[in-house]
Amino acid sequence: MSTTEKLKMTPLYEEHVSLGARMVPFAGWNMPVQYSGVVDEHKCVRNSVGLFDVSHMGEFNVTGRGALEFLQMMTINDVAKINIGQAQYNAFCYDNGTVVDDIIIYRRGFDSFFLCVNANNIEKDFAWLKEHCPKQGVILENMSDDYAQIAIQGPKSRELIAKVVDVKITDLAYYHFTEGKVLGTPAIIARTGYTGELGYELYFPASVASKIWKGLLQIGQDYGVKPCGLGARDTLRLECGYLLYGNDMDNTTTALECGLSWITKFDKNSFIGKDILLRQKEEGLKKRLIAFEMQDKAIGRHGYKVFSAKENGNEIGFISSGSPSPTLSKNIGMAYVSSENAKLGSEIWIEIRGEKKLATVVKKPFFVHGSVQG
Amino acid sequence: MSYPNELKYTKEHEWIKIDGKKASIGVTKFAIDQLGDVVFLELPKVGTNFNANDAFGTIESTKTVSELYAPATCKVVEINTAIVDAPENLSQDAYQNGWLIKVEIDQVPSGLLSASEYEKYISEGV
Numbered sequence: 001m002s003t004t005e006k007l008k009m010t011p012l013y014e015e016h017v018s019l020g021a022r023m024v025p026f027a028g029w030n031m032p033v034q035y036s037g038v039v040d041e042h043k044c045v046r047n048s049v050g051l052f053d054v055s056h057m058g059e060f061n062v063t064g065r066g067a068l069e070f071l072q073m074m075t076i077n078d079v080a081k082i083n084i085g086q087a088q089y090n091a092f093c094y095d096n097g098t099v100v101d102d103i104i105i106y107r108r109g110f111d112s113f114f115l116c117v118n119a120n121n122i123e124k125d126f127a128w129l130k131e132h133c134p135k136q137g138v139i140l141e142n143m144s145d146d147y148a149q150i151a152i153q154g155p156k157s158r159e160l161i162a163k164v165v166d167v168k169i170t171d172l173a174y175y176h177f178t179e180g181k182v183l184g185t186p187a188i189i190a191r192t193g194y195t196g197e198l199g200y201e202l203y204f205p206a207s208v209a210s211k212i213w214k215g216l217l218q219i220g221q222d223y224g225v226k227p228c229g230l231g232a233r234d235t236l237r238l239e240c241g242y243l244l245y246g247n248d249m250d251n252t253t254t255a256l257e258c259g260l261s262w263i264t265k266f267d268k269n270s271f272i273g274k275d276i277l278l279r280q281k282e283e284g285l286k287k288r289l290i291a292f293e294m295q296d297k298a299i300g301r302h303g304y305k306v307f308s309a310k311e312n313g314n315e316i317g318f319i320s321s322g323s324p325s326p327t328l329s330k331n332i333g334m335a336y337v338s339s340e341n342a343k344l345g346s347e348i349w350i351e352i353r354g355e356k357k358l359a360t361v362v363k364k365p366f367f368v369h370g371s372v373q374g
Numbered sequence: 375m376s377y378p379n380e381l382k383y384t385k386e387h388e389w390i391k392i393d394g395k396k397a398s399i400g401v402t403k404f405a406i407d408q409l410g411d412v413v414f415l416e417l418p419k420v421g422t423n424f425n426a427n428d429a430f431g432t433i434e435s436t437k438t439v440s441e442l443y444a445p446a447t448c449k450v451v452e453i454n455t456a457i458v459d460a461p462e463n464l465s466q467d468a469y470q471n472g473w474l475i476k477v478e479i480d481q482v483p484s485g486l487l488s489a490s491e492y493e494k495y496i497s498e499g500v
Contacts, residue, residue, distance in 0.1 A: 022410075033437065034410055039411045039436065298416075324436055
């Protein structure tokens with residue numbers, strides 16, 4: 001994508017520009033990468049509360065008789081375990097076990113599900129679902145253009161959101177949602193997020209996005225709220241070891257290789273990719289997504305090659321995500337390496353501009369003391 | 375944003391302060407602001423020689439890596455270790471304490487920009 005003319009804009013584009021955000025192309029959208037600065041925004045979310053425009057994400061409705069069975073077949077997690085009012089992290093896989101997308105499913109009713117999918121995958125995911133959708137019973141709708149989405153993340157997010165909704169927010173448990181009004185507009189109010197902090201994601205009609213964004217910034221002044229961009233979103237999620245589709249998983253890595261075994265439920269009935277994933281589980285993985293910390297003073301970034309630090313120093317993989325960690329003041333990342341090099345404590349080399357720099361395989365997540373369950 | 379008149383500038387956003395055969399080299403405030411939070415600098419060893427326009431190091435922000443290009447044919451005589459240790463200070467002081475390397479100049483290429491030319495150049499949205 002070479003020009004901004006072809007990029008899509010969220011309903012909050014004008015708000016970002018008026019706040020002085022630096023806009024960048026991301027997943028076909030013209031999105032704010034930062035306002036006051038990545039580190040400043042990152043710390044604001046860890047310490048108080050930040051607002052993210054995530055309206056570029058996609059929303060689908062899957063409703064009607066057979067919706068549950070359809071989603072069970074399409075996804076790797078057990079959709080039957082979701083109660084009404086609950087959300088679940090899940091993923092679509094191809095027949096070969098590689099990942100179509102990671103998603104969040106919200107169950108609004110017995111036969112009513114609301115899916116949040118990645119911006120870059122909206123068309124692909126919808127076509128994938130449509131291809132497999134039963135001819136009768138299940139109604140599949142792409143609602144992405146109708147919804148705006150704002151994430152409110154940070155230890156003070158509950159105090160802020162309590163001021164703008166007409167429902168009792170203190171009772172809302174992690175990965176649960178409710179439907180109420182935000183500043184007078186009907187919305188889905190979900191206690192979900194991508195930062196490791198206590199947080200909420202609001203889904204509401206795109207037509208009122210500016211009003212809600214401005215209202216949250218205004219009322220949030222008492223809690224030190226700041227608008228935050230994709231830069232901080234990326235460093236926050238990386239510290240927590242959360243995967244980013246397109247970096248840490250895609251159609252070349254299976255759900256097990258990228259560490260989604262915790263949501264791969266082999267005890268449910270058949271689902272797309274199950275046979276291959278089950279065989280892979282039994283035979284063992286050839287490559288794995290590991291977390292690393294740089295030991296040498298250097299930053300390992302997406303795409304850099306990884307080598308074994310043992311005798312012959314063979315190439316063993318590549319970095320999927322890498323960045324300085326503003327909270328930990330370390331340079332961290334995730335990489336795909338051959339399984340024999342994935343052991344905790346293993347030393348690896350990262351090739352950075354022709355030089356090999358030392359890093360150590362460490363346990364995920366990097367950052368464990370977030371307020372997410374608070 | 376001000377661009378000191380005593381400095382010369384490159385289109386790659388380095389500045390050079392020439393004092394006879396010696397010079398200090400740094401990056402402009404404009405470039406630093408574009409990069410965002412500067413978190414890492416990789417600078418050459420003292421004694422390294424560069425031709426004008428050679429990459430002499432890298433500057434990294436939280437999100438990106440950029441090469442630094444030599445504004446003149448020169449030999450490195452000093453590295454600013456204080457700024458290597460605290461690259462975040464660059465955004466506060468790009469032109470004084472934020473110098474990156476000191477060099478002995480062999481040859482200065484034609485075409486370096488004056489402050490007003492540089493200001494015009496970046497105002498054109500480059």
